[in-house]
Amino acid sequence: MATGRTHRPATRSRGIPEATVARLPLYLRALTALSERSVPTVSSEELAAAAGVNSAKLRKDFSYLGSYGTRGVGYDVEYLVYQISRELGLTQDWPVVIVGIGNLGAALANYGGFASRGFRVAALIDADPAMAGKPVAGIPVQHSDDLERIIQDNGVSIGVIATPAGAAQAVCDRLVAAGVTSILNFAPTVLSVPDGVDVRKVDLSIELQILAFHEQRKAGEEAASDGGVQAAAARRGSADQGPDGDVPAVMPA
Protein backbone atom coordinates (compact mmCIF):
# COMPACT_ATOMS: atom_id res chain seq x y z
CA MET A 1 0.00 0.00 0.00
CA ALA A 2 2.09 2.85 -1.19
CA THR A 3 0.79 5.96 0.41
CA GLY A 4 1.01 8.37 -2.45
CA ARG A 5 1.11 11.52 -0.47
CA THR A 6 1.34 14.85 -2.18
CA HIS A 7 2.79 16.85 0.62
CA ARG A 8 3.48 20.25 -0.66
CA PRO A 9 5.98 22.06 1.54
CA ALA A 10 3.30 24.64 1.93
CA THR A 11 4.38 27.85 3.53
CA ARG A 12 1.03 28.65 5.01
CA SER A 13 1.03 32.15 6.24
CA ARG A 14 -2.66 32.77 6.73
CA GLY A 15 -3.51 29.45 8.32
CA ILE A 16 -4.05 28.89 12.01
CA PRO A 17 -1.67 26.25 13.38
CA GLU A 18 -3.33 22.94 14.08
CA ALA A 19 -2.11 22.98 17.67
CA THR A 20 -3.85 26.28 18.15
CA VAL A 21 -7.09 25.07 16.59
CA ALA A 22 -7.08 22.16 19.00
CA ARG A 23 -6.93 24.55 21.93
CA LEU A 24 -9.60 26.99 20.83
CA PRO A 25 -12.43 24.81 22.15
CA LEU A 26 -10.70 24.80 25.51
CA TYR A 27 -10.56 28.57 25.61
CA LEU A 28 -14.12 28.76 24.43
CA ARG A 29 -15.31 26.58 27.26
CA ALA A 30 -13.48 28.64 29.85
CA LEU A 31 -14.81 31.83 28.32
CA THR A 32 -18.35 30.51 28.28
CA ALA A 33 -18.09 29.78 31.98
CA LEU A 34 -16.88 33.34 32.60
CA SER A 35 -19.64 34.68 30.44
CA GLU A 36 -22.22 32.84 32.49
CA ARG A 37 -20.82 34.46 35.59
CA SER A 38 -21.10 37.80 33.83
CA VAL A 39 -17.38 38.45 34.05
CA PRO A 40 -16.74 41.27 31.58
CA THR A 41 -13.02 40.96 30.93
CA VAL A 42 -10.26 38.49 31.62
CA SER A 43 -6.48 38.60 31.44
CA SER A 44 -4.42 36.08 29.52
CA GLU A 45 -3.07 34.86 32.83
CA GLU A 46 -6.50 34.17 34.30
CA LEU A 47 -7.95 32.65 31.17
CA ALA A 48 -4.90 30.48 30.68
CA ALA A 49 -5.23 29.15 34.20
CA ALA A 50 -8.89 28.33 33.62
CA ALA A 51 -8.07 26.53 30.39
CA GLY A 52 -5.08 24.70 31.81
CA VAL A 53 -2.39 26.18 29.56
CA ASN A 54 0.24 28.81 30.10
CA SER A 55 -0.40 32.40 29.29
CA ALA A 56 2.30 32.89 26.68
CA LYS A 57 0.83 30.08 24.65
CA LEU A 58 -2.63 31.50 24.96
CA ARG A 59 -1.53 34.93 23.82
CA LYS A 60 0.32 33.43 20.91
CA ASP A 61 -2.74 31.43 19.99
CA PHE A 62 -4.93 34.50 20.07
CA SER A 63 -2.44 36.41 17.99
CA TYR A 64 -3.27 34.10 15.09
CA LEU A 65 -6.89 35.17 15.30
CA GLY A 66 -6.15 38.87 15.45
CA SER A 67 -5.73 41.51 18.10
CA TYR A 68 -8.78 41.13 20.23
CA GLY A 69 -7.35 42.22 23.54
CA THR A 70 -6.75 45.54 25.21
CA ARG A 71 -3.28 46.19 26.61
CA GLY A 72 -3.29 46.83 30.29
CA VAL A 73 -6.77 45.35 30.60
CA GLY A 74 -7.24 41.97 29.02
CA TYR A 75 -9.85 40.45 26.76
CA ASP A 76 -13.53 41.24 26.50
CA VAL A 77 -15.18 37.95 27.34
CA GLU A 78 -18.25 38.26 25.14
CA TYR A 79 -16.34 39.52 22.18
CA LEU A 80 -13.81 36.73 22.44
CA VAL A 81 -16.54 34.11 22.76
CA TYR A 82 -17.99 35.38 19.54
CA GLN A 83 -14.67 35.55 17.69
CA ILE A 84 -13.62 32.05 18.66
CA SER A 85 -17.05 30.64 17.92
CA ARG A 86 -16.93 32.17 14.51
CA GLU A 87 -13.41 30.92 13.88
CA LEU A 88 -14.45 27.41 14.84
CA GLY A 89 -17.51 27.57 12.65
CA LEU A 90 -19.89 27.29 15.57
CA THR A 91 -22.08 30.17 14.55
CA GLN A 92 -23.77 27.78 12.21
CA ASP A 93 -25.66 24.60 12.87
CA TRP A 94 -23.96 21.26 12.24
CA PRO A 95 -26.28 18.31 11.86
CA VAL A 96 -24.55 15.14 13.04
CA VAL A 97 -25.44 11.50 12.69
CA ILE A 98 -24.39 8.83 15.14
CA VAL A 99 -23.97 5.37 13.71
CA GLY A 100 -24.00 2.44 16.09
CA ILE A 101 -26.41 2.87 18.96
CA GLY A 102 -24.97 0.50 21.49
CA ASN A 103 -23.95 1.54 24.96
CA LEU A 104 -21.57 4.13 23.66
CA GLY A 105 -23.78 5.46 20.90
CA ALA A 106 -26.60 5.90 23.37
CA ALA A 107 -24.27 7.68 25.76
CA LEU A 108 -23.21 10.02 23.00
CA ALA A 109 -26.79 10.67 21.98
CA ASN A 110 -27.61 11.59 25.55
CA TYR A 111 -24.55 13.74 25.98
CA GLY A 112 -25.75 17.25 26.61
CA GLY A 113 -22.66 19.08 25.47
CA PHE A 114 -23.45 17.75 22.05
CA ALA A 115 -26.38 19.99 21.40
CA SER A 116 -25.14 22.86 23.45
CA ARG A 117 -22.85 24.36 20.91
CA GLY A 118 -23.69 24.27 17.26
CA PHE A 119 -24.12 20.54 16.99
CA ARG A 120 -27.45 18.85 16.53
CA VAL A 121 -28.07 15.14 16.50
CA ALA A 122 -29.91 14.80 13.22
CA ALA A 123 -30.27 11.05 13.33
CA LEU A 124 -29.33 7.84 15.10
CA ILE A 125 -28.55 4.88 12.92
CA ASP A 126 -28.10 1.24 13.81
CA ALA A 127 -27.81 -2.01 11.89
CA ASP A 128 -30.01 -3.93 14.28
CA PRO A 129 -33.59 -4.09 12.94
CA ALA A 130 -34.82 -4.58 16.49
CA MET A 131 -33.56 -1.11 17.35
CA ALA A 132 -35.44 0.60 14.55
CA GLY A 133 -38.04 3.02 15.81
CA LYS A 134 -36.91 2.72 19.38
CA PRO A 135 -36.27 6.18 20.77
CA VAL A 136 -32.90 6.95 22.32
CA ALA A 137 -32.49 10.35 23.89
CA GLY A 138 -35.84 11.17 22.40
CA ILE A 139 -34.72 10.40 18.87
CA PRO A 140 -36.01 7.32 17.06
CA VAL A 141 -33.29 5.00 15.83
CA GLN A 142 -33.30 4.41 12.09
CA HIS A 143 -32.06 1.40 10.25
CA SER A 144 -28.75 1.58 8.46
CA ASP A 145 -30.36 0.61 5.17
CA ASP A 146 -31.49 4.20 4.98
CA LEU A 147 -28.10 5.70 5.82
CA GLU A 148 -27.51 7.40 2.48
CA ARG A 149 -30.96 8.91 2.38
CA ILE A 150 -30.68 10.17 5.94
CA ILE A 151 -27.35 11.83 5.26
CA GLN A 152 -28.66 13.54 2.19
CA ASP A 153 -32.02 14.56 3.57
CA ASN A 154 -30.39 16.22 6.54
CA GLY A 155 -27.39 17.69 4.77
CA VAL A 156 -25.09 15.95 7.21
CA SER A 157 -21.37 16.51 6.83
CA ILE A 158 -20.20 15.21 10.19
CA GLY A 159 -20.61 11.58 11.18
CA VAL A 160 -19.87 9.82 14.46
CA ILE A 161 -18.97 6.15 14.31
CA ALA A 162 -19.70 4.19 17.46
CA THR A 163 -20.00 0.74 15.94
CA PRO A 164 -17.92 -2.32 16.73
CA ALA A 165 -14.47 -2.22 15.14
CA GLY A 166 -15.39 -4.73 12.49
CA ALA A 167 -18.14 -2.59 11.04
CA ALA A 168 -16.40 0.75 11.21
CA GLN A 169 -14.66 0.83 7.83
CA ALA A 170 -17.77 -0.21 5.94
CA VAL A 171 -19.84 2.40 7.73
CA CYS A 172 -17.15 4.96 7.08
CA ASP A 173 -17.14 4.16 3.37
CA ARG A 174 -20.89 4.58 3.15
CA LEU A 175 -20.84 7.83 5.10
CA VAL A 176 -18.15 9.25 2.86
CA ALA A 177 -19.86 8.09 -0.31
CA ALA A 178 -23.03 9.77 0.89
CA GLY A 179 -21.25 13.07 1.37
CA VAL A 180 -19.86 13.11 4.91
CA THR A 181 -16.48 14.83 5.04
CA SER A 182 -15.69 14.75 8.75
CA ILE A 183 -15.72 11.68 10.91
CA LEU A 184 -15.34 11.20 14.61
CA ASN A 185 -14.36 7.60 15.15
CA PHE A 186 -14.86 5.79 18.44
CA ALA A 187 -14.19 2.36 17.02
CA PRO A 188 -10.71 1.02 17.75
CA THR A 189 -9.66 0.89 14.11
CA VAL A 190 -7.61 2.94 11.72
CA LEU A 191 -10.02 4.23 9.13
CA SER A 192 -9.05 4.64 5.52
CA VAL A 193 -10.57 7.69 3.87
CA PRO A 194 -10.03 9.72 0.71
CA ASP A 195 -8.15 12.97 0.76
CA GLY A 196 -10.34 15.82 1.84
CA VAL A 197 -12.04 13.81 4.56
CA ASP A 198 -11.03 14.48 8.15
CA VAL A 199 -10.96 11.73 10.69
CA ARG A 200 -10.46 12.19 14.37
CA LYS A 201 -10.38 9.25 16.68
CA VAL A 202 -11.24 8.79 20.28
CA ASP A 203 -9.81 5.66 21.72
CA LEU A 204 -10.23 4.68 25.33
CA SER A 205 -7.80 1.85 25.10
CA ILE A 206 -5.03 4.00 23.68
CA GLU A 207 -5.47 6.62 26.36
CA LEU A 208 -5.28 3.99 29.07
CA GLN A 209 -2.13 2.54 27.57
CA ILE A 210 -0.48 5.92 27.56
CA LEU A 211 -1.41 6.33 31.20
CA ALA A 212 -0.06 2.89 31.96
CA PHE A 213 3.25 3.86 30.44
CA HIS A 214 3.63 6.83 32.73
CA GLU A 215 2.27 4.90 35.66
CA GLN A 216 4.88 2.23 35.17
CA ARG A 217 7.55 4.86 35.02
CA LYS A 218 6.41 6.31 38.33
CA ALA A 219 6.45 2.89 39.90
CA GLY A 220 9.92 2.21 38.60
CA GLU A 221 11.20 5.43 40.07
CA GLU A 222 9.77 4.75 43.46
CA ALA A 223 10.89 1.18 43.88
CA ALA A 224 14.15 1.32 42.05
CA SER A 225 15.40 -2.04 43.12
CA ASP A 226 12.86 -4.81 43.49
CA GLY A 227 9.90 -5.57 41.29
CA GLY A 228 7.23 -4.49 43.72
CA VAL A 229 5.04 -2.73 41.24
CA GLN A 230 1.89 -2.43 43.27
CA ALA A 231 3.78 -0.79 46.06
CA ALA A 232 3.57 2.45 44.17
CA ALA A 233 -0.18 2.29 43.99
CA ALA A 234 -0.60 1.55 47.63
CA ARG A 235 2.00 4.03 48.80
CA ARG A 236 1.49 7.53 47.58
CA GLY A 237 -0.99 9.07 49.94
CA SER A 238 -1.96 12.62 49.24
CA ALA A 239 0.46 13.37 46.49
CA ASP A 240 3.10 16.01 46.73
CA GLN A 241 1.35 19.23 46.07
CA GLY A 242 4.06 21.63 45.19
CA PRO A 243 3.68 25.38 45.40
CA ASP A 244 2.02 26.92 42.46
CA GLY A 245 3.59 28.67 39.52
CA ASP A 246 4.03 27.91 35.92
CA VAL A 247 7.53 26.66 36.22
CA PRO A 248 7.81 23.22 34.65
CA ALA A 249 9.32 20.96 37.21
CA VAL A 250 12.30 19.31 35.66
CA MET A 251 13.08 16.00 37.22
CA PRO A 252 16.79 15.38 37.58
CA ALA A 253 17.80 12.15 35.92
Next chain:
Amino acid sequence: MATGRTHRPATRSRGIPEATVARLPLYLRALTALSERSVPTVSSEELAAAAGVNSAKLRKDFSYLGSYGTRGVGYDVEYLVYQISRELGLTQDWPVVIVGIGNLGAALANYGGFASRGFRVAALIDADPAMAGKPVAGIPVQHSDDLERIIQDNGVSIGVIATPAGAAQAVCDRLVAAGVTSILNFAPTVLSVPDGVDVRKVDLSIELQILAFHEQRKAGEEAASDGGVQAAAARRGSADQGPDGDVPAVMPA
Protein backbone atom coordinates in the same frame (compact mmCIF):
# COMPACT_ATOMS: atom_id res chain seq x y z
CA MET B 1 -9.99 23.66 45.79
CA ALA B 2 -7.01 25.29 44.22
CA THR B 3 -5.11 22.11 44.34
CA GLY B 4 -2.07 22.83 42.32
CA ARG B 5 -0.65 22.26 38.91
CA THR B 6 -2.57 21.09 35.96
CA HIS B 7 -0.03 20.87 33.24
CA ARG B 8 1.22 17.83 31.47
CA PRO B 9 4.66 16.93 32.63
CA ALA B 10 6.64 17.61 29.50
CA THR B 11 9.23 15.54 31.22
CA ARG B 12 10.48 13.07 28.71
CA SER B 13 10.20 9.61 30.13
CA ARG B 14 13.33 7.59 29.94
CA GLY B 15 14.29 9.06 26.62
CA ILE B 16 11.14 8.07 24.76
CA PRO B 17 9.42 11.13 23.26
CA GLU B 18 5.84 11.64 24.29
CA ALA B 19 4.72 11.62 20.68
CA THR B 20 6.25 8.20 20.27
CA VAL B 21 4.61 6.86 23.40
CA ALA B 22 1.26 8.01 22.04
CA ARG B 23 1.80 5.93 18.92
CA LEU B 24 2.98 2.74 20.57
CA PRO B 25 -0.57 1.58 21.30
CA LEU B 26 -1.36 2.03 17.63
CA TYR B 27 1.54 -0.15 16.59
CA LEU B 28 0.63 -2.65 19.23
CA ARG B 29 -2.89 -2.96 17.92
CA ALA B 30 -1.70 -3.50 14.37
CA LEU B 31 0.86 -6.03 15.54
CA THR B 32 -1.72 -7.91 17.58
CA ALA B 33 -3.88 -8.23 14.49
CA LEU B 34 -0.92 -9.60 12.56
CA SER B 35 -0.12 -11.94 15.40
CA GLU B 36 -3.64 -13.32 15.31
CA ARG B 37 -3.21 -14.03 11.64
CA SER B 38 0.04 -15.80 12.49
CA VAL B 39 2.11 -13.43 10.38
CA PRO B 40 5.68 -14.01 11.51
CA THR B 41 7.43 -10.85 10.35
CA VAL B 42 6.47 -7.44 9.05
CA SER B 43 8.35 -4.61 7.39
CA SER B 44 8.26 -1.05 8.62
CA GLU B 45 6.39 -0.14 5.45
CA GLU B 46 3.63 -2.69 6.00
CA LEU B 47 3.26 -2.05 9.68
CA ALA B 48 3.22 1.68 9.16
CA ALA B 49 0.41 1.34 6.63
CA ALA B 50 -1.59 -0.78 9.05
CA ALA B 51 -1.11 1.76 11.80
CA GLY B 52 -1.81 4.75 9.61
CA VAL B 53 1.57 6.47 9.90
CA ASN B 54 4.54 6.71 7.59
CA SER B 55 7.36 4.25 7.75
CA ALA B 56 10.15 6.68 8.57
CA LYS B 57 8.27 7.79 11.63
CA LEU B 58 7.66 4.23 12.68
CA ARG B 59 11.30 3.30 12.35
CA LYS B 60 12.33 6.36 14.27
CA ASP B 61 9.83 5.50 16.98
CA PHE B 62 11.17 1.97 17.26
CA SER B 63 14.71 3.24 17.36
CA TYR B 64 13.91 4.75 20.74
CA LEU B 65 13.00 1.32 22.06
CA GLY B 66 16.09 -0.38 20.72
CA SER B 67 17.08 -2.36 17.67
CA TYR B 68 14.41 -4.97 17.41
CA GLY B 69 14.38 -5.40 13.65
CA THR B 70 16.43 -7.37 11.19
CA ARG B 71 17.87 -5.52 8.21
CA GLY B 72 16.65 -6.86 4.95
CA VAL B 73 13.81 -8.69 6.69
CA GLY B 74 11.73 -6.58 9.02
CA TYR B 75 10.41 -7.06 12.52
CA ASP B 76 9.47 -10.25 14.29
CA VAL B 77 5.83 -9.75 15.14
CA GLU B 78 5.69 -11.70 18.38
CA TYR B 79 8.88 -10.23 19.69
CA LEU B 80 7.77 -6.71 18.92
CA VAL B 81 4.39 -7.29 20.56
CA TYR B 82 6.21 -8.32 23.67
CA GLN B 83 8.67 -5.45 23.63
CA ILE B 84 6.04 -2.80 23.12
CA SER B 85 3.76 -4.36 25.71
CA ARG B 86 6.57 -4.31 28.17
CA GLU B 87 7.49 -0.75 27.33
CA LEU B 88 3.91 0.35 27.85
CA GLY B 89 3.67 -1.53 31.11
CA LEU B 90 1.04 -3.91 29.83
CA THR B 91 2.72 -7.05 31.02
CA GLN B 92 1.23 -6.34 34.38
CA ASP B 93 -2.32 -6.01 35.51
CA TRP B 94 -3.78 -2.55 36.02
CA PRO B 95 -6.87 -2.43 38.20
CA VAL B 96 -9.05 0.49 37.16
CA VAL B 97 -12.07 2.11 38.77
CA ILE B 98 -14.77 3.89 36.85
CA VAL B 99 -16.54 6.65 38.71
CA GLY B 100 -19.90 7.80 37.43
CA ILE B 101 -22.01 4.99 36.05
CA GLY B 102 -24.35 6.87 33.80
CA ASN B 103 -24.73 6.16 30.13
CA LEU B 104 -21.09 6.73 29.46
CA GLY B 105 -19.76 4.93 32.51
CA ALA B 106 -21.86 1.92 31.65
CA ALA B 107 -20.59 2.02 28.09
CA LEU B 108 -17.02 2.09 29.34
CA ALA B 109 -17.66 -0.76 31.75
CA ASN B 110 -19.01 -2.81 28.89
CA TYR B 111 -16.20 -1.89 26.56
CA GLY B 112 -14.37 -5.07 25.71
CA GLY B 113 -11.06 -3.51 24.78
CA PHE B 114 -10.82 -2.47 28.37
CA ALA B 115 -10.14 -5.88 29.75
CA SER B 116 -8.34 -7.17 26.71
CA ARG B 117 -4.98 -5.71 27.43
CA GLY B 118 -3.74 -5.40 30.94
CA PHE B 119 -6.64 -3.41 32.29
CA ARG B 120 -9.19 -4.81 34.67
CA VAL B 121 -12.27 -3.03 35.90
CA ALA B 122 -11.80 -3.42 39.62
CA ALA B 123 -14.86 -1.45 40.62
CA LEU B 124 -17.71 0.74 39.48
CA ILE B 125 -18.58 3.68 41.67
CA ASP B 126 -21.57 5.99 41.60
CA ALA B 127 -23.00 8.63 43.88
CA ASP B 128 -26.57 7.51 43.38
CA PRO B 129 -27.66 5.22 46.24
CA ALA B 130 -30.26 3.69 43.93
CA MET B 131 -27.46 2.34 41.77
CA ALA B 132 -25.68 0.60 44.62
CA GLY B 133 -25.59 -3.15 44.19
CA LYS B 134 -26.99 -3.01 40.70
CA PRO B 135 -24.74 -4.94 38.39
CA VAL B 136 -23.37 -3.24 35.29
CA ALA B 137 -21.35 -5.36 32.91
CA GLY B 138 -21.50 -8.04 35.59
CA ILE B 139 -19.93 -5.83 38.22
CA PRO B 140 -21.98 -4.49 41.12
CA VAL B 141 -21.97 -0.72 41.43
CA GLN B 142 -20.68 0.57 44.75
CA HIS B 143 -21.54 3.78 46.45
CA SER B 144 -19.08 6.62 46.34
CA ASP B 145 -18.97 6.83 50.12
CA ASP B 146 -16.65 3.86 49.94
CA LEU B 147 -14.40 5.31 47.25
CA GLU B 148 -11.29 5.56 49.38
CA ARG B 149 -11.63 2.06 50.75
CA ILE B 150 -12.21 0.63 47.28
CA ILE B 151 -9.13 2.33 45.87
CA GLN B 152 -6.97 1.09 48.67
CA ASP B 153 -8.34 -2.44 48.84
CA ASN B 154 -7.75 -2.93 45.17
CA GLY B 155 -4.46 -1.10 44.84
CA VAL B 156 -5.92 1.07 42.14
CA SER B 157 -3.67 3.66 40.56
CA ILE B 158 -5.73 4.48 37.48
CA GLY B 159 -9.13 6.09 37.72
CA VAL B 160 -11.67 6.90 35.03
CA ILE B 161 -13.99 9.82 35.64
CA ALA B 162 -17.30 9.65 33.80
CA THR B 163 -19.32 11.87 36.07
CA PRO B 164 -21.10 15.11 35.16
CA ALA B 165 -18.74 18.06 34.84
CA GLY B 166 -19.81 19.54 38.13
CA ALA B 167 -18.74 16.53 40.13
CA ALA B 168 -15.49 15.80 38.34
CA GLN B 169 -13.06 17.92 40.33
CA ALA B 170 -14.35 16.69 43.67
CA VAL B 171 -14.14 13.09 42.52
CA CYS B 172 -10.69 13.75 41.16
CA ASP B 173 -9.52 15.19 44.48
CA ARG B 174 -10.78 12.16 46.34
CA LEU B 175 -9.22 9.74 43.88
CA VAL B 176 -5.88 11.47 44.15
CA ALA B 177 -6.03 11.66 47.91
CA ALA B 178 -6.75 7.94 47.99
CA GLY B 179 -3.66 7.16 45.93
CA VAL B 180 -4.68 7.33 42.28
CA THR B 181 -1.91 8.81 40.16
CA SER B 182 -3.37 8.54 36.66
CA ILE B 183 -6.75 9.81 35.60
CA LEU B 184 -8.68 9.46 32.40
CA ASN B 185 -11.23 12.24 32.38
CA PHE B 186 -14.38 12.11 30.28
CA ALA B 187 -16.01 15.06 31.99
CA PRO B 188 -15.81 18.31 30.06
CA THR B 189 -13.74 20.09 32.66
CA VAL B 190 -10.13 21.00 33.20
CA LEU B 191 -9.01 19.05 36.23
CA SER B 192 -6.57 20.46 38.67
CA VAL B 193 -4.16 17.90 40.08
CA PRO B 194 -0.89 17.89 42.01
CA ASP B 195 2.41 17.28 40.30
CA GLY B 196 3.07 13.63 39.76
CA VAL B 197 -0.49 12.90 38.71
CA ASP B 198 -1.19 12.39 35.03
CA VAL B 199 -4.46 13.43 33.52
CA ARG B 200 -5.62 12.61 30.04
CA LYS B 201 -8.91 13.87 28.80
CA VAL B 202 -11.33 12.59 26.25
CA ASP B 203 -13.73 15.23 25.13
CA LEU B 204 -16.34 14.64 22.49
CA SER B 205 -17.29 18.24 22.26
CA ILE B 206 -13.74 19.40 21.63
CA GLU B 207 -13.21 16.83 18.91
CA LEU B 208 -16.39 17.92 17.20
CA GLN B 209 -15.37 21.53 17.35
CA ILE B 210 -12.05 20.76 15.73
CA LEU B 211 -13.88 18.91 12.98
CA ALA B 212 -16.24 21.84 12.57
CA PHE B 213 -13.30 24.15 12.05
CA HIS B 214 -11.97 22.08 9.18
CA GLU B 215 -15.43 21.51 7.83
CA GLN B 216 -16.06 25.21 7.69
CA ARG B 217 -12.79 25.71 5.90
CA LYS B 218 -13.69 23.11 3.30
CA ALA B 219 -17.02 24.78 2.71
CA GLY B 220 -15.33 28.12 2.20
CA GLU B 221 -12.96 26.64 -0.33
CA GLU B 222 -15.62 24.82 -2.24
CA ALA B 223 -17.56 28.00 -2.66
CA ALA B 224 -14.45 29.74 -3.87
CA SER B 225 -13.44 27.23 -6.49
CA ASP B 226 -16.29 24.90 -7.39
CA GLY B 227 -16.78 21.27 -6.40
CA GLY B 228 -13.38 20.27 -5.15
CA VAL B 229 -14.77 18.13 -2.39
CA GLN B 230 -16.80 15.98 -4.71
CA ALA B 231 -13.71 14.97 -6.62
CA ALA B 232 -11.88 14.18 -3.44
CA ALA B 233 -14.70 12.06 -2.09
CA ALA B 234 -14.83 10.05 -5.24
CA ARG B 235 -11.42 8.59 -5.03
CA ARG B 236 -9.98 6.39 -2.41
CA GLY B 237 -6.81 7.45 -0.73
CA SER B 238 -4.77 6.74 2.31
CA ALA B 239 -5.64 6.99 5.93
CA ASP B 240 -4.67 10.36 7.21
CA GLN B 241 -5.82 10.48 10.72
CA GLY B 242 -5.52 13.30 13.13
CA PRO B 243 -4.93 16.73 11.77
CA ASP B 244 -5.60 17.27 8.16
CA GLY B 245 -2.93 17.90 5.64
CA ASP B 246 -2.15 21.17 4.09
CA VAL B 247 -4.92 23.09 2.56
CA PRO B 248 -4.12 26.25 0.67
CA ALA B 249 -6.26 28.22 3.05
CA VAL B 250 -7.53 31.34 1.46
CA MET B 251 -9.69 32.97 4.05
CA PRO B 252 -11.07 36.40 3.47
CA ALA B 253 -9.62 38.37 6.31
Next chain:
DNA sequence: TAATGTGAAGTTTTTCACAGCG
Protein backbone atom coordinates in the same frame (compact mmCIF):
# COMPACT_ATOMS: atom_id res chain seq x y z
C1' DT C 1 19.62 -7.16 -1.97
C1' DA C 2 16.15 -5.44 0.87
C1' DA C 3 15.04 -3.10 4.71
C1' DT C 4 16.67 -1.28 9.23
C1' DG C 5 18.61 2.39 11.97
C1' DT C 6 19.98 7.09 12.27
C1' DG C 7 22.48 11.56 11.65
C1' DA C 8 21.01 15.68 9.56
C1' DA C 9 17.76 18.74 7.65
C1' DG C 10 13.29 20.63 7.83
C1' DT C 11 8.97 21.82 10.07
C1' DT C 12 5.94 22.82 13.87
C1' DT C 13 5.15 24.09 18.49
C1' DT C 14 6.46 26.12 22.73
C1' DT C 15 8.70 29.35 25.47
C1' DC C 16 11.13 33.56 26.35
C1' DA C 17 11.43 38.25 27.02
C1' DC C 18 10.36 42.72 26.08
C1' DA C 19 8.69 46.57 23.03
C1' DG C 20 4.63 49.06 22.83
C1' DC C 21 0.12 50.51 23.91
C1' DG C 22 -3.93 51.77 26.64
Next chain:
DNA sequence: CGCTGTGAAAAACTTCACATTA
Protein backbone atom coordinates in the same frame (compact mmCIF):
# COMPACT_ATOMS: atom_id res chain seq x y z
C1' DC D 1 1.73 50.79 35.50
C1' DG D 2 -0.19 46.32 33.68
C1' DC D 3 -0.97 43.49 30.08
C1' DT D 4 -1.06 42.40 25.23
C1' DG D 5 1.18 41.14 21.04
C1' DT D 6 5.17 39.32 18.84
C1' DG D 7 9.90 38.71 17.11
C1' DA D 8 13.41 35.52 18.29
C1' DA D 9 15.29 31.47 20.53
C1' DA D 10 14.54 26.91 22.04
C1' DA D 11 12.51 22.53 22.03
C1' DA D 12 9.93 18.90 20.03
C1' DC D 13 8.68 16.42 16.27
C1' DT D 14 8.81 14.81 11.42
C1' DT D 15 10.92 13.71 7.24
C1' DC D 16 14.85 12.82 4.34
C1' DA D 17 18.31 10.10 2.56
C1' DC D 18 21.69 6.82 2.88
C1' DA D 19 25.28 4.08 5.25
C1' DT D 20 24.87 -0.30 7.18
C1' DT D 21 24.01 -4.88 7.85
C1' DA D 22 21.74 -9.50 8.07
